[in-house]
Amino acid sequence: xxxxxxxxxxxxxxxxxxxxxxxxxxxxxxxxxxxxxxxxxxxxxxxxxxxxxxxxxxxxxxxxxxxxxxxxxxxxxxxxxxxxxxxxxxxxxxxxxxxxxxxxxxxxxxxxxxxxxxxxxxxxxxxxxxxxxxxxxxxxxxxxxxxxxxxxxxxxxxxxxxxxxxxxxxxxxxxxxxxxxxxxxxxxxxxxxxxxxxxxxxxxxxxxxxxxxxxxxxxxxxxxxxxxxxxxxxxxxxxxxxxxxxxxxxxxxxxxxxxxxxxxxxxxxxxxxxxxxxxxxxxxxxxxxxxxxxxxxxxxxxxxxxxxxxxxxxxxxxxxxxx
Amino acid sequence: xxxxxxxxxxxxxxxxxxxxxxxxxxxxxxxxxxxxxxxxxxxxxxxxxxxxxxxxxxxxxxxxxxxxxxxxxxxxxxxxxxxxxxxxxxxxxxxxxxxxxxxxxxxxxxxxxxxxxxxxxxxxxxxxxxxxxxxxxxxxxxxxxxxxxxxxxxxxxxxxxxxxxxxxxxxxxxxxxxxxxxxxxxxxxxxxxxxxxxxxxxxxxxxxxxxxxxxxxxxxxxxxxxxxxxxxxxxxxxxxxxxxxxxxxxxxxxxxxxxxxxxxxxxxxxxxxxxxxxxxxxxxxxxxxxxxxxxxxxxxxxxxxxxxxxxxxxxxxxxxxxxxxxxxxxxxxxxxxxxxxxxxxxxxxxxxxxxxxxxxxxxxxxxxxxxxxxxxxxxxxxxxxxxxxxxxxxxxxxxxxxxxxxxxxxxxxxxxxxxxxxxxxxxxxxxxxxxxxxxxxxxxxxxxxxxxxxxxxxxxxxxxxxxxxxxxxxxxxxxxxxxxxxxxxxxxxxxxxxxxxxxxxxxxxxxxxxxxxxxxxxxxxxxxxxxxxxxxxxxxxxxxxxxxxxxxxxxxxxxxxxxxxxxxxxxxxxxxxxxxxxxxxxxxxxxxx
Numbered sequence: 001x002x003x004x005x006x007x008x009x010x011x012x013x014x015x016x017x018x019x020x021x022x023x024x025x026x027x028x029x030x031x032x033x034x035x036x037x038x039x040x041x042x043x044x045x046x047x048x049x050x051x052x053x054x055x056x057x058x059x060x061x062x063x064x065x066x067x068x069x070x071x072x073x074x075x076x077x078x079x080x081x082x083x084x085x086x087x088x089x090x091x092x093x094x095x096x097x098x099x100x101x102x103x104x105x106x107x108x109x110x111x112x113x114x115x116x117x118x119x120x121x122x123x124x125x126x127x128x129x130x131x132x133x134x135x136x137x138x139x140x141x142x143x144x145x146x147x148x149x150x151x152x153x154x155x156x157x158x159x160x161x162x163x164x165x166x167x168x169x170x171x172x173x174x175x176x177x178x179x180x181x182x183x184x185x186x187x188x189x190x191x192x193x194x195x196x197x198x199x200x201x202x203x204x205x206x207x208x209x210x211x212x213x214x215x216x217x218x219x220x221x222x223x224x225x226x227x228x229x230x231x232x233x234x235x236x237x238x239x240x241x242x243x244x245x246x247x248x249x250x251x252x253x254x255x256x257x258x259x260x261x262x263x264x265x266x267x268x269x270x271x272x273x274x275x276x277x278x279x280x281x282x283x284x285x286x287x288x289x290x291x292x293x294x295x296x297x298x299x300x301x302x303x304x305x306x307x308x309x310x311x312x313x314x315x316x317x318x319x320x321x322x323x
Numbered sequence: 324x325x326x327x328x329x330x331x332x333x334x335x336x337x338x339x340x341x342x343x344x345x346x347x348x349x350x351x352x353x354x355x356x357x358x359x360x361x362x363x364x365x366x367x368x369x370x371x372x373x374x375x376x377x378x379x380x381x382x383x384x385x386x387x388x389x390x391x392x393x394x395x396x397x398x399x400x401x402x403x404x405x406x407x408x409x410x411x412x413x414x415x416x417x418x419x420x421x422x423x424x425x426x427x428x429x430x431x432x433x434x435x436x437x438x439x440x441x442x443x444x445x446x447x448x449x450x451x452x453x454x455x456x457x458x459x460x461x462x463x464x465x466x467x468x469x470x471x472x473x474x475x476x477x478x479x480x481x482x483x484x485x486x487x488x489x490x491x492x493x494x495x496x497x498x499x500x501x502x503x504x505x506x507x508x509x510x511x512x513x514x515x516x517x518x519x520x521x522x523x524x525x526x527x528x529x530x531x532x533x534x535x536x537x538x539x540x541x542x543x544x545x546x547x548x549x550x551x552x553x554x555x556x557x558x559x560x561x562x563x564x565x566x567x568x569x570x571x572x573x574x575x576x577x578x579x580x581x582x583x584x585x586x587x588x589x590x591x592x593x594x595x596x597x598x599x600x601x602x603x604x605x606x607x608x609x610x611x612x613x614x615x616x617x618x619x620x621x622x623x624x625x626x627x628x629x630x631x632x633x634x635x636x637x638x639x640x641x642x643x644x645x646x647x648x649x650x651x652x653x654x655x656x657x658x659x660x661x662x663x664x665x666x667x668x669x670x671x672x673x674x675x676x677x678x679x680x681x682x683x684x685x686x687x688x689x690x691x692x693x694x695x696x697x698x699x700x701x702x703x704x705x706x707x708x709x710x711x712x713x714x715x716x717x718x719x720x721x722x723x724x725x726x727x728x729x730x731x732x733x734x735x736x737x738x739x740x741x742x743x744x745x746x747x748x749x750x751x752x753x754x755x756x757x758x759x760x761x762x763x764x765x766x767x768x769x770x771x772x773x774x775x776x777x778x779x780x781x782x783x784x785x786x787x788x789x790x791x792x793x794x795x796x797x798x799x800x801x802x803x804x805x806x807x808x809x810x811x812x813x814x815x816x817x818x819x820x821x822x823x824x825x826x827x828x829x830x831x832x833x834x835x836x837x838x839x840x841x842x843x844x845x846x847x848x849x850x851x852x853x854x855x856x857x858x859x860x861x862x863x864x865x866x867x868x869x870x871x872x873x874x875x876x877x878x879x880x881x882x883x884x885x886x887x888x889x890x891x892x893x894x895x896x897x898x899x900x901x902x903x904x905x906x907x908x909x910x911x912x913x914x915x916x
Contacts (some may be wrong), residue, residue: 002808003808003809004808005808005809005811006810006812008811008813009811009812010517040811043901049615076800087542108330121707145878153761177398216807216808216809218807218810218818218892219903219905219906220803220819220871220903220905220906221816221818221888221889221890221891222809222891222893222894223807223810225807225809225810225811226809227809231867261332266378311813313813313815314816315815317814317815317816317824317825318826318827318829319754319755319756319817320755320780320781320816320817320822320826320828321754321755321778321779321780321820322661322753322778322779322781323658323660323661323663323749323753323754323777323778323781323847
């Protein structure tokens with residue numbers, strides 16, 4: 001049996017999207033967008049919060065270089081005072097000079113400066129509901145019929161809270177890593193555009209439903225080690241087992257919709273087939289005793305960021321023992 | 324005080340233990356029996372024991388009530404009739420050792436002591452404890468101590484020899500001339516004995532007093548004679564106790580050996596005790612006429628019974644709490660430093676009979692406070708292994724200890740030691756690289772000894788002992804150095820360590836000459852104790868598989884030096900000492916299939 005945990009760890013480091021290091025530039029760009037809105041908007045004041053994979057800590061670097069930042073803007077007003085599309089139009093207007101587009105769930109800013117990564121910021125416009133943490137999300141775009149413009153009840157922070165509740169810290173990190181692996185796999189397997197690909201949030205919710213921490217205790221060192229290969233394999237196997245024929249995963253928090261609903265039967269079939277191949281590969285990897293061939297299997301499915309097995313531990317250290 | 328004594332006497336009478344009680348005068352106490360037992364006050368009286376009225380005496384020693392009172396039976400007729408009655412009628416009703424006395428209730432204490440003495444006498448008169456005469460034969464054996472037995476008191480009837488030990492002013496009873504020579508030449512004169520003339524002198528000393536005798540181990544527990552002779556035994560009584568308790572084969576051997584013994588000789592008799600073990604007692608036969616007095620048709624001789632001081636290895640091991648079964652076990656110990664010094668001595672004290680020590684190093688003066696041997700002697704190249712072996716030989720005669728000044732690798736390569744001939748190989752080098760090399764070389768062997776490694780960590784944080792018993796096919800030292808396959812950031816480190824990996828301790832280690840750690844001797848002692856216990860458990864077959872045991876100490880010095888502990892250090896001390904058996908590393912380069 002092999003575990004390649006060290007390689008999984010390096011893979012995670014390679015694909016992980018955080019606010020540190022090279023992603024610092026993205027943070028600056030996001031802040032520039034928000035600053036401009038604050039300065040120019042002709043609407044009530046708002047505060048800002050992270051949401052999406054940034055908030056969940058499950059972000060992965062895009063394979064096509066198009067970074068995706070999800071930001072929530074909570075306006076200090078009520079759904080009675082504003083039409084949802086009107087408020088989004090104010091945000092759009094404040095961003096003149098940027099490549100901005102109003103989409104049904106959000107306002108999207110596309111951006112690329114020479115020498116910097118391509119990225120887009122999805123601005124989600126909310127107003128608070130009376131009492132509690134619940135918000136209303138502004139849904140609709142120009143030209144939508146009145147019936148399609150709505151303030152939809154939403155709890156954008158509930159998923160992060162659910163993850164925190166469900167796992168102890170070490171296991172929570174494994175959860176996040178496994179979600180990242182799945183998302184990287186998805187980015188490689190599916191064309192970026194369109195409804196053919198499962199969304200990141202759908203995969204995250206699937207994990208919340210079926211992920212179980214996989215660990216191994218080192219009784220001598222009194223340490224618990226995580227076994228990501230096992231955890232990922234088990235999760236994918238459970239997803240395949242529940243896809244009969246459709247995989248249905250409801251957001252465990254409001255608005256509780258099926259996150260795979262937008263995939264049609266053919267797309268679901270493709271997804272299921274790909275997922276089955278991944279499950280088979282992970283099963284093969286688990287039963288392979290050789291680190292190199294296991295690494296090859298994983299690289300075929302998780303991409304070239306999955307590193308080759310190598311030992312980089314120091315060979316001369318202080319022994320700390322005497323007689 | 325006399326008043327108190329009168330009150331005590333009244334109390335004993337009221338309790339029905341004593342009648343006609345009267346307090347002895349100071350004059351009456353001015354006598355040999357009182358001096359010998361340090362009795363400063365006494366009460367005489369009579370007691371009803373069985374169907375007899377016995378004249379008794381209760382004596383209070385100077386230390387009473389911090390010691391037991393003495394009880395005497397004033398009836399010389401009972402001497403030799405019943406066990407536990409000695410000179411002056413002293414009744415031995417309770418060993419002083421190991422008892423706790425209620426010093427605040429002296430009257431109760433005296434009353435209970437008297438009651439117990441009466442019970443001893445009752446059992447004696449009823450014949451219930453007659454076997455105790457044999458059980459405690461050495462106590463009842465007539466005569467003075469005339470020497471020390473050094474030969475192995477085994478099951479074989481054989482010749483032994485008496486020698487004079489000129490520097491101890493006594494005699495020795497030895498197996499042969501080799502043993503005699505070792506004993507006659509004291510260690511301090513050993514270098515001089517190499518000079519031919521002095522050696523001759525010692526040989527003369529041996530020759531002048533050389534006397535041939537017999538060691539006779541009785542096969543069966545003798546029946547105690549009635550009455551039991553506390554005075555010298557008659558020739559017939561001695562003849563019977565020997566010849567009635569030997570096998571036919573022994574008797575033939577005895578008759579064969581006695582035929583050639585003329586004039587003066589002696590016998591060391593091993594007498595089995597009813598409850599196990601045995602006594603050694605002596606009989607001297609001088610001026611033999613006709614035949615040996617123990618021959619089938621005995622001759623006559625002047626007979627003197629005597630007692631001996633025992634220094635035969637089995638007896639000493641057992642008395643010292645050592646296990647006789649370990650005497651035949653052979654241990655190879657690598658490393659004779661701070662841990663190794665203590666370890667070697669403790670292994671011997673536990674009863675190990677054969678110990679080979681291997682260490683290439685020499686004792687250094689700066690280590691005197693943490694080495695069991697202290698300061699090195701002023702000799703060229705004071706080898707740790709050889710000096711330690713010599714010290715063991717000096718302190719524990721009969722133990723086979725050898726020292727080799729070499730690395731274990733070279734010693735094996737040149738055939739100076741054959742690991743396969745040992746029951747256990749212990750490494751106390753504290754050098755992980757040496758230990759791992761031993762493990763690499765020995766663990767995979769088909770027929771290998773049990774392996775044990777012990778080491779300590781800096782600044783009093785703790786110490787460890789790890790063993791792979793003989794038949795363990797998995798779980799070796801290298802398992803501890805093999806990272807868990809699921810470790811996301813594997814490093815080269817001992818998984819058992821209390822110190823977190825990646826820290827440099829070179830200057831803090833007890834083994835390093837640059838720094839003196841005030842705890843190092845105690846740490847080494849504690850580690851050696853842990854290792855010795857584990858070694859004994861292994862040799863007794865009480866360890867089912869590989870196991871790691873550790874002790875953890877005060878971390879104050881460790882913390883103060885700015886070091887960090889590992890997750891293993893959070894395990895409770897109890898659990899660490901109980902040990903961890905789940906040590907096998909899946910991908911161990913040495914023991915994984």
